[in-house]
Amino acid sequence: MTHYQKLLRISTTGKSFHNITSKVEAIVAESGVKTGLCTLFLRHTSASLVIQENADPDVLTDLANFMAKLVPEGNYYIHDAEGPDDMPGHIRSVLTHTSEHIPINNGHLVLGTWQGIYVWEHRQRSHTRELVVHISA
């Protein structure tokens, strides 16, 4: 069995979605793996991973609006030393995903036509987020 690992650094610009699909596809190509499994692991607890529609950007806006309402910022949390956006970020991360997994077939991720892979930054400030891309074959 081959394990191919690479660390990606994603520069986020405050609360935002970053489409990393082509970056991950490039690592799959680089690995030379034709049939296997690609695991993504984000080394953070106030940013997360989602696989969502890659066509209409309004989908991402609606997602962000929904989450802002479901997990509001404000004076609701005990853990507030790192700012009002920190604890909501932790909760949003728990409600979405720290890891994602996409099988590889014929040298490509088996994503559906409308699926993109996103890093979702939940903090207000820009961050550099570390993502481990792990390919097993």
Next chain:
Amino acid sequence: MTHYQKLLRISTTGKSFHNITSKVEAIVAESGVKTGLCTLFLRHTSASLVIQENADPDVLTDLANFMAKLVPEGNYYIHDAEGPDDMPGHIRSVLTHTSEHIPINNGHLVLGTWQGIYVWEHRQRSHTRELVVHISA
């Protein structure tokens, strides 16, 4: 290492849960794998995967009722060109799972006694949903 991949097509009947446990178990048996890992990947963004109780069907009804209230249909979303059930479907998919993973031991999934694997259709109309079953051994 062996990778065994199969594409399942699941015909959904509008908003509903489809128990796919026995279909996945059949593919595990077919693969001949005794110890390994089974990854399920759904190629869609308005349907999702959950592992839930397989005994009392009321559990699924309560889940559906909860989600209908948490992520309501209606005039709340910018992305509405595909109907009032589309954007809620995307959000419900993000709050649940696009992939699931169950270790294989002694030729069987290590599911607990009360665990079943479900495809959860979030759209009102019937769809054919593609699920990649990936077994690594």
Next chain:
Amino acid sequence: MTHYQKLLRISTTGKSFHNITSKVEAIVAESGVKTGLCTLFLRHTSASLVIQENADPDVLTDLANFMAKLVPEGNYYIHDAEGPDDMPGHIRSVLTHTSEHIPINNGHLVLGTWQGIYVWEHRQRSHTRELVVHISA
């Protein structure tokens, strides 16, 4: 390919978070695997897995408070034969995770500095929860 599997039994003390990071690290060490993938699978539908901040315990209290409000106990559910905390437990489990996955590099989980792995018990009574630790290399 090597698959190394071990069953952990976690004794929970009613609604609570149990940090299992060091237990999982010990199994990784025992396996001798230097580069690979660690999959955790919980064999239950009213407890779940989360990866969250391991520094300030207030983060876990805030998480618990948020979930208690989002998925309240009470007379809201059809499935109530097993007590008022059972159906909320199922929903909380669906909104979080039944499996988690952490790549292994240089013999260690690639967790970020602030990440811990937790079993989250959603029931009021103590339970023994079975967790399958699966390492592939």
